[in-house]
Amino acid sequence: CGVFGILAPGEDVAKLTYFGLFALQHRGQESAGIAVLNGEKHTLHKEMGLVSQVFGEKLLEQLQGQLAVGHTRYSTTGSSRQVNAQPVVSRTRLGSVVLAHNGNLVNADQLREELLAREHTLLATTDSEEIVHAIGEAVDDGDDWISGTIRALKRCSGAFSLVIGVPGALLGTRDPNGVRPLVIGRLDGRYVLASETCALSIIGARYERDVEPGELVEITEAGLTSHRWATPDPKLCIFEMIYFARPDSRMNAESLYTYRERLGEILAAESPVEADIVIPIPDSGTPAAIGFARRLGIPFQQGLIKNHYVGRTFIQPTQSMREAGIKMKLNPLPDVIEGKRVVMVDDSIVRGTTSRKIVQALRDSGAAEVHMRISSPPVTHPCFYGIDTDSQDQLIAATKSVEEIARHIGVDSLAYLSIDGMLEATGTSGNNFCTACFTGNYPIAIPDRIRRTKLM
Ligand code: 5GP
Ligand code: SF4
Ligand code: MG
The missing domain is CATH 3.40.50.2020 (Rossmann fold)
Known part of the structure; x- marks a missing residue:
């Protein structure tokens, strides 16, 4: 999947997100979506199809807000249906949280059961929806956005690069292994988050750095704050470098x-x-x-x-x-x-x-x-x-x-x-990469139940 986010009050955040997603189309062609946050309220549009099929000028004009989060989906879990399109949303006592996920949780079944036990209605079938509900649950239990997000992240095991919009802040995070990429860009003093640098170039943003594995970046009007929520053990997917990411994107400085x-x-x-x-x-x-x-x-x-x-x-x-x-x-x-x-x-x-x-x-x-x-x-x-x-x-x-x-x-x-x-x-040295599809050395343990679904 491709994820993108921008915080830029007064700018046309939906349109910038549209172009970012356009550059990330290769990461998923099944569905596309953009959510904007205006104060505590969100507006969301997502549909099956390519970015250019899903969005037109009129629709983008209706998506007004201070920040936007976008997603292009490529189904790895959950069936290929409209209901599984992203971004996903949860409404909390502090307002809406919108989230776009690239990756795949390996403990989704367990997390789902825990959430259902707390009566969270899970309409969709994706692990991404579980993450946003876990954040919602923590916030409704009394956490603020940062502590609530971190609490939710600690319940997740697997690969996740996330772009999250909450009232007043854009958040970006990667799992402790940083299996999927996520980069930070600057555009006229504003911050942008994207799966790949090609989504920065298309809107004229400059690459600043990667979100580190196990890091949560909090972007507000005041700037960027970094929270370290897990010990990093970098294992970037080497298939991103070989095939999946666009050749004009930069990883490891080239x-x-x-x-x-x-x-x-x-x-x-x-x-x-x-x-x-x-x-x-x-x-x-x-x-x-x-x-x-x-x-x-x-x-x-x-x-x-x-x-x-x-x-x-x-x-x-x-x-x-x-x-x-x-x-x-x-x-x-x-x-x-x-x-x-x-x-x-x-x-x-x-x-x-x-x-x-x-x-x-x-x-x-x-x-x-x-x-x-x-x-x-x-x-x-x-x-x-x-x-x-x-x-x-x-x-x-x-x-x-x-x-x-x-x-x-x-x-x-x-x-x-x-x-x-x-x-x-x-x-x-090569130690910084996941090479499991070539070697069988899985850096993140895979529960037996999941193993059996795919391994001979
Ligand atoms: P195959 O001969 O295995 O059907 O297809 C190989 C070609 O398709 C390669 O050019 C590769 O770029 C692409 N490809 C096909 N399926 C996949 C897939 O599931 N994952 C990845 N990463 N590449 C694929
Ligand atoms: Fe998956 Fe292979 Fe990439 Fe590891 S290297 S994340 S197994 S595609
Ligand atoms: Mg090919």
């Missing part, structure tokens, strides 16, 4: 474009191949393909043209929709491919469905050889922290060896980047 190019270079050094052209699977494979081609001195070409008006295929909820989506999405260029030994580079293989279809399309277009290089290690484990990688039995690398996968997708050769290569490219 653009992800640069990181991904380097993944391609290291991959080329590890698993070179003799070929005539290197082509990316656009757009996610492009930076790595550029790095790969440069390292081996093979021409980089576009052999597949992407229709950008089709959503990311994996975000659509059913397999049949997914397959239809793939066909609409990529078209091969026979003029580039015919008679050539082709290396195609992609960022990841998850289910193997996309790759298999593309290989067939390249062969149909007359490729002499088709080799595949993947700029991440094999995805062998499901994610429980907010990226929808299905259950383990759906992951092709969980049940098949690299040779078997090569045969399944129909390539002449296949190689993945090593785990060491992936970590080396970060320029750090």
Whole structure:
């Protein structure tokens, strides 16, 4: 999911949020929503669809307030329904609290039972709604906004980057592992919070710093106050860097474009191949393909043209929709491919469905050889922290060896980047990252009940 927030009394906060969400569209295409707070009262609009489909000028004009919180949803828990769209709201004795969540709680069932026992009506089925009700409960029990929020956060286990609006303040926080990103920006003396820096650039805001894992930032008209509510143990999702976040966003002080190019270079050094052209699977494979081609001195070409008006295929909820989506999405260029030994580079293989279809399309277009290089290690484990990688039995690398996968997708050769290569490219020891979908080392313990839903 994508989250965004701004506190700017007197400014058109909803419109700024609209543009922020527009830049975060890649993080979720199922639903979009914006909530504004005017004093103690909120106004909210959320609907299924893309940001540009959900909001128009008229609607945005009706969303007047001192602060706004926005969300683009990509369903990882709860079904893909209108009722699960965000931001979510709770009404308390101190006024409304609105909240946008990116991530996934692993103790949602338990929290839900506790909340229901206190007669909180949970209309929706998401963990995000539970968080906002936990805050509401603490505040109604007598806490102020900060102590109440911290009390609620301490009941949560899992991945959560949150942007929260309360009367007079915008709050931002990350779980103690900081699995999902959240950045702080400045715009003409105002503060902005966003999942990625690309949402700052689009509104002309300057990146200031990340919200730290286990930190709660409180932004008011007077400025920013930092509250440390848990001991930080940074484990940023490395898949954000490899694939999920936009290449023009910055993490760890460099653009992800640069990181991904380097993944391609290291991959080329590890698993070179003799070929005539290197082509990316656009757009996610492009930076790595550029790095790969440069390292081996093979021409980089576009052999597949992407229709950008089709959503990311994996975000659509059913397999049949997914397959239809793939066909609409990529078209091969026979003029580039015919008679050539082709290396195609992609960022990841998850289910193997996309790759298999593309290989067939390249062969149909007359490729002499088709080799595949993947700029991440094999995805062998499901994610429980907010990226929808299905259950383990759906992951092709969980049940098949690299040779078997090569045969399944129909390539002449296949190689993945090593785990060491992936970590080396970060320029750090690699201890600061969650790598669970490649290694099975889950930094946040997963209750058995949840484990059983996804692990073989
Ligand atoms: P596959 O061959 O596994 O069907 O699709 C791999 C391609 O789709 C890659 O280009 C990757 O960018 C994207 N992709 C497909 N599904 C997922 C998913 O569930 N999670 C992530 N992170 N990427 C996916
Ligand atoms: Fe990211 Fe994979 Fe960890 Fe999930 S399991 S948070 S996708 S690195
Ligand atoms: Mg892709």
